[in-house]
Amino acid sequence: MKTSTLYNEYYDKDVNIFRPRQFNTLPVVKTETEPLNPCVLPKMVEGLRKISKSYPLARTKVEEFGEHTILGTGELYLDSIMKDLRELYLEVEVKVDPVVSLCETVV
Structure with a gap:
């Protein structure tokens, strides 16, 4: 996830898979999201999966009580995530x- 290698199928040399990028920052800002209409929850979960794929520093997870959370590196980063x-x-x-x-x- 969050990494790929593209090549032409007729390429005759060895193809190496790129390793995932390592970032020096950790997600420290956490928000809880829920749809206003509970019947669209499966659509929101699918949207969270897409967010996790398109934003490299974002993490999405489900907490122990069922809350869907998004973790990001800052407030502006999370605003962009929520807008998308x-x-x-x-x-x-x-x-x-x-x-x-x-x-x-x-102490």
């Missing part, structure tokens, strides 16, 4: 809630 999800892949309205992780420590 709404306009290109789904064509329906989705509800987006930011997720803040809480970490505590005791």
Whole structure:
């Protein structure tokens, strides 16, 4: 996923598969998405799969309680993802809630 090698089938030399690109950044901003109309949930899941393929630093996953989350590297990156999800892949309205992780420590 997120990598490919294209070549002509009549190419007579050895073809090497490119390894996936390694990025120095990790997705740190997390949002929870759900459709406003629950009957379009399968269409949203398909749209999330397409987002995962087209954005190299985006990660989509389903949390343990069934929430669909999108992780990205920043707010602008997630805005671009949500714009494409709404306009290109789904064509329906989705509800987006930011997720803040809480970490505590005791000294």
